[in-house]
Amino acid sequence: MIAAKERNGKEDVWIPTCCGQCYCMCGIRVRRQNGVVTEVEGNPEAPTGRGKICVKGLAGPQLLYDPYRVNYPLKRTNPKKGIGVDPKWERISWDEALDIIIKKLKKCQEVDPRGVYFQATTTQASEIRFGVIGFMKAFGTPNYWVSGGGLHCGNGAHFMNGIMHVSWSIIPDFAHCNLPLNFGCSKGHGAGHVAVQNATQAADARARGSRTITFDPFQSAQAAKAHEWQPIRVGTDGAMALGLVNSLLNEHGIWDDEYIKYKTNGPYLIRPSDGRYMRDKETNKPLVWDLVDGCQKIHSDPSVTRVEYEDEAHDVAIQGRYTVDGVECTPAFELLKEHVKKYTPQYVEEITWVPAASVSRIAKEIGQAAEIGATVTIQTEKGPKKIPKRPIAAHYFRGSQGHVNSGWTCLSIDMVNHIVGAADTWGGAMGLGATVCGGYEGTGKPYQIPYADDDGLLVAKAWVYDHLPYPMRVPKPPTRLDLHDMFPTSIYNAFTITSPRWFEMLDRFKIPYRPDIMINFGSNSVMTMGHAETVTENFLKKFNFIFSFQLYITEFEEAVADIVLPDTCYLERYTPAVSFPSTFSHPQGEDDWGWTIRQPVIEPLYERRDFNVVMLDICKRLGISDKYYKGLNDTIIMRYGGAMDDKYKLCEDGSREHEWPEVTDRLLKDRFGEEHGLDHVSEKAVFTWPKRKEDVYWKWFNPARVPLYFEYFIDSGEQIAKLCDEFDAKEFFDFDWSRFKALADWYPCPSHTEPDPEYDMYTFYWRAVMHCNSLTQQNPWLDECSQEDPYVYAIQMHADTAQKKGIKQGEKVWLENSHGHRVRGWVALTEGIEPRHLAVAAVAGHWGEYMPIAKGKGTFFNDLVEMDKEHTDPLTLNQDICCRVKIYKA
Amino acid sequence: MARYGMVIDLKRCYGCYACSMACKVANHTPPNVFWSRVLKGESGTFPNVVRQALPVLCFHCEDPGCVKVCPTKATYANDDGVVVIDKEVCVGCKYCMMGCPYGARYTVPEWKSYFPEGLPLSELEQFQKEAWEEKSGCGVATKCDFCTERREDGKEPSCVTACPADARIFGDLDNPDSEASQRIKRDRGFVLKPEQGTKPKVYYLPPR
Ligand code: SF4
Ligand code: SF4
Numbered sequence A: 001m002i003a004a005k006e007r008n009g010k011e012d013v014w015i016p017t018c019c020g021q022c023y024c025m026c027g028i029r030v031r032r033q034n035g036v037v038t039e040v041e042g043n044p045e046a047p048t049g050r051g052k053i054c055v056k057g058l059a060g061p062q063l064l065y066d067p068y069r070v071n072y073p074l075k076r077t078n079p080k081k082g083i084g085v086d087p088k089w090e091r092i093s094w095d096e097a098l099d100i101i102i103k104k105l106k107k108c109q110e111v112d113p114r115g116v117y118f119q120a121t122t123t124q125a126s127e128i129r130f131g132v133i134g135f136m137k138a139f140g141t142p143n144y145w146v147s148g149g150g151l152h153c154g155n156g157a158h159f160m161n162g163i164m165h166v167s168w169s170i171i172p173d174f175a176h177c178n179l180p181l182n183f184g185c186s187k188g189h190g191a192g193h194v195a196v197q198n199a200t201q202a203a204d205a206r207a208r209g210s211r212t213i214t215f216d217p218f219q220s221a222q223a224a225k226a227h228e229w230q231p232i233r234v235g236t237d238g239a240m241a242l243g244l245v246n247s248l249l250n251e252h253g254i255w256d257d258e259y260i261k262y263k264t265n266g267p268y269l270i271r272p273s274d275g276r277y278m279r280d281k282e283t284n285k286p287l288v289w290d291l292v293d294g295c296q297k298i299h300s301d302p303s304v305t306r307v308e309y310e311d312e313a314h315d316v317a318i319q320g321r322y323t324v325d326g327v328e329c330t331p332a333f334e335l336l337k338e339h340v341k342k343y344t345p346q347y348v349e350e351i352t353w354v355p356a357a358s359v360s361r362i363a364k365e366i367g368q369a370a371e372i373g374a375t376v377t378i379q380t381e382k383g384p385k386k387i388p389k390r391p392i393a394a395h396y397f398r399g400s401q402g403h404v405n406s407g408w409t410c411l412s413i414d415m416v417n418h419i420v421g422a423a424d425t426w427g428g429a430m431g432l433g434a435t436v437c438g439g440y441e442g443t444g445k446p447y448q449i450p451y452a453d454d455d456g457l458l459v460a461k462a463w464v465y466d467h468l469p470y471p472m473r474v475p476k477p478p479t480r481l482d483l484h485d486m487f488p489t490s491i492y493n494a495f496t497i498t499s500p501r502w503f504e505m506l507d508r509f510k511i512p513y514r515p516d517i518m519i520n521f522g523s524n525s526v527m528t529m530g531h532a533e534t535v536t537e538n539f540l541k542k543f544n545f546i547f548s549f550q551l552y553i554t555e556f557e558e559a560v561a562d563i564v565l566p567d568t569c570y571l572e573r574y575t576p577a578v579s580f581p582s583t584f585s586h587p588q589g590e591d592d593w594g595w596t597i598r599q600p601v602i603e604p605l606y607e608r609r610d611f612n613v614v615m616l617d618i619c620k621r622l623g624i625s626d627k628y629y630k631g632l633n634d635t636i637i638m639r640y641g642g643a644m645d646d647k648y649k650l651c652e653d654g655s656r657e658h659e660w661p662e663v664t665d666r667l668l669k670d671r672f673g674e675e676h677g678l679d680h681v682s683e684k685a686v687f688t689w690p691k692r693k694e695d696v697y698w699k700w701f702n703p704a705r706v707p708l709y710f711e712y713f714i715d716s717g718e719q720i721a722k723l724c725d726e727f728d729a730k731e732f733f734d735f736d737w738s739r740f741k742a743l744a745d746w747y748p749c750p751s752h753t754e755p756d757p758e759y760d761m762y763t764f765y766w767r768a769v770m771h772c773n774s775l776t777q778q779n780p781w782l783d784e785c786s787q788e789d790p791y792v793y794a795i796q797m798h799a800d801t802a803q804k805k806g807i808k809q810g811e812k813v814w815l816e817n818s819h820g821h822r823v824r825g826w827v828a829l830t831e832g833i834e835p836r837h838l839a840v841a842a843v844a845g846h847w848g849e850y851m852p853i854a855k856g857k858g859t860f861f862n863d864l865v866e867m868d869k870e871h872t873d874p875l876t877l878n879q880d881i882c883c884r885v886k887i888y889k890a
Numbered sequence B: 001m002a003r004y005g006m007v008i009d010l011k012r013c014y015g016c017y018a019c020s021m022a023c024k025v026a027n028h029t030p031p032n033v034f035w036s037r038v039l040k041g042e043s044g045t046f047p048n049v050v051r052q053a054l055p056v057l058c059f060h061c062e063d064p065g066c067v068k069v070c071p072t073k074a075t076y077a078n079d080d081g082v083v084v085i086d087k088e089v090c091v092g093c094k095y096c097m098m099g100c101p102y103g104a105r106y107t108v109p110e111w112k113s114y115f116p117e118g119l120p121l122s123e124l125e126q127f128q129k130e131a132w133e134e135k136s137g138c139g140v141a142t143k144c145d146f147c148t149e150r151r152e153d154g155k156e157p158s159c160v161t162a163c164p165a166d167a168r169i170f171g172d173l174d175n176p177d178s179e180a181s182q183r184i185k186r187d188r189g190f191v192l193k194p195e196q197g198t199k200p201k202v203y204y205l206p207p208r
């Protein structure tokens, strides 16, 4: 820690660490005066934030000292569970709490360790990778989910971006992009990963004169800052994007020939019989048609590949028909071009409510702004290199992807970029976090250069969890409690575990164990998932014992926790790696790499104990700490860019234990050299090194291609359907597995097909800049700030619609869906919303007794979110989070 | 001598409230006091409508209405143009609050906690209370002072440092080469309610 400095004879010191109010991992400096944490500032040394900070980060001290924090272990004495039940908490000692926990865990270990289910929050994403994953590996359970986060935003977006950009998200290269197309996402405008840095970059772009077009049902921050706002119907972004793709390809005849030919599977020859690749008999590799030699070649033949832009290669066919081994095949690109023809501007207007003329005009604008053929020269390690300049970028996040068309919507939006070659090159759509890293020069770590598999497609070298987005896992008879093993695209899902027939499903799939113990780390899944009663009754109450590391007693603890353990907040703990895995949340752009750590700015207050310290302690008591260390060593390979040297590896033979500062020290030394351990890094809480330009604009330095044609989905869909049949599971989920197909389409959400005209309003939720997930609602400064904003606690409604319905400004109303679920709130009238929509902010509307600041503020939107299979994307198992409601006075 | 002012670039600003919060934390303002505030407005009718954020603070006017009406001379401008309040002299008559055309001044009769009554104050709130009483005080007029303490430490005002969009520029308006002066000249800087004649030293750059 930093040596104390004095001011007027009193301690006054700024300590660098990393923010933890959201998952953006900004470097911060925290002021401690006479032992009291009083202020937070951005840390200019840290590339994440660069001295800037958001409203939540600034409000951090209130989280530390909130009198409503849980400060002592608590035990539920009322055996009854459920929403609204008084748990009758009793304060207990840590010893007693841990004794109870160990006893329960030991029993579960004997019966079947897979009975343990870990639930975590995305807010503490970096801690998850240690305490949660290490424990799961050591204890031997595969059961895990992060509530809300993953299912509202992750299954579609992270999966597709993983395939197309080896990253979690996408973002315009703001520094050079002239036309960002924003599909209802707050990236660059307050929320999303790398929020602060993106906001700075987006502001720079505006100042530079870039032109933004935003598709969003309401005047969000991103719509308000845009040059053109297209009020789109919720859930139809995918159709809009396919309309743009069609218009580009078939109306304007615009695409990036070189990109399609050498950086995608557009030239791969597809056989008509089953839509599969035509493969080389000998090597089994997909074939392309060489137009110079007039014959087929395997895709990786040097004569038909260009790694770098200035490489030379034969022209290859992306249109026409070519006969290989007597079979007439078509290049994938041609199939795509044909396939999207149905998305005419008129058809797109019907779906999206964006005028047909705008579809066509925006496509043309994209085509022109992309400057296809233009290049820039960048300085690489190997000297100056020419790369394509493609300054347009379509990007999106939760808004567009939280629908039953999630996977294909994500892909469709990104397809706009790939058609004009604007991906991971100058000015285009870039992976976020920054992914491609050749490593620190002293050690070569973290090493995260993606590569091509045998089919020539892009494979991530670093990823946030163990299974990669590509190559796709082979669906297997399930062993996990959410049947995850048989659904290769998803991270987790809700429709199984929240189903009233969950256990029947487990029986049917011959899963021999049942949920026993839930360990919760910071999540409030009663509120962050969907309809609260459903989550509680169908899922959470199925556990025999739940213990929870938490900062507050949230609605989750109140409803179902047996033991609450007082966790430290981010200001009271060590976390060895925060800005890495960079895939998750590291700024894009030419600024340095930064490996940020968390270090305590104050000793834990009261009886709070750090989650990671306690999990390690639990492992010691269970006698599995050796396995835990091994679990961490294994985790580091995929997530942090390569294996640890033996010298720094955590001890796997049980002969010694490690503390968190030491783990931090070892990881740092292993990545950055003996001299750059904790002592060195703690001075700035970040280790930085320069980014190579070829790692920023990596597309034309890497041999891998990306798919425009998802051939391998076909197999996957067939495999899942077969598994379902084998287990006779149709009655549980008769999903349309044909959505596992090679080419993108748009599918309507239940909100679009609601048959009852009484439910006449579309509703969705948006993310307010002052909130992350659900906990920030209890911060009194953020609450006050929310009240400053006209909409954060309101239901936004168009003034004319309200007038027709006789609803006035400020009036209390109910929103009710056709499942009879309803939520309460008050209306703020506005012109800034498409008149058939209602907009609600964030996870608000808390009712818990132990978060009085949050209680009763805003609307609990998630109570309108259904988690059944009708609201689940068959392709990615993402949840639909838009709905149709009727509105009436409360 | 410098003549301090600020420029807020509305093209860069996206209404994130970091300035409000940064000010609150650095200057320990109690509930309902926002020396730095973000106003939100909307103009036009659907679909030709746009929302605009307008961050406001004390404009440190050259001819400040507040100073004119202050009967005790508690409010005055420093040599560097920063308008300040001497809390020892202020009698809390609130004339200045009427005299300021921008609603930049705040007063609280007594210090209040953010939390429901009856709880012991947290260490943070105890600190906030003392710091507020030391710097500003209850029953007297208070407002933005361009972060006196931070400037003494050689730092920029808190709201300027925090702003994720780099929308705020603090500087010497007497120095024609300062970024603030340059930007006002180059980007058509304007002030709010010029007809009030108080000559604000906080300028805005147009949103589009
Ligand atoms: S964006 Fe997230 S990590 Fe960054 S300052 Fe805000 S709350 Fe903290
Ligand atoms: S911090 Fe900056 S961007 Fe945010 S509201 Fe204030 S001036 Fe605008």
Ligand code: SF4
Residues within 6 Å of the ligand: B057, B058, B059, B060, B061, B064, B065, B066, B067, B083, B099, B100, B101, B102, B103, B104, B105, B143, B198
């Ligand atoms: S804005 Fe108001 S308080 Fe500030 S100097 Fe001008 S008149 Fe005085």
Ligand code: SF4
Residues within 6 Å of the ligand: B022, B023, B024, B026, B027, B035, B036, B057, B058, B143, B144, B145, B146, B147, B157, B158, B159, B160
């Ligand atoms: S200059 Fe300082 S006192 Fe004035 S609004 Fe900004 S942060 Fe507040």
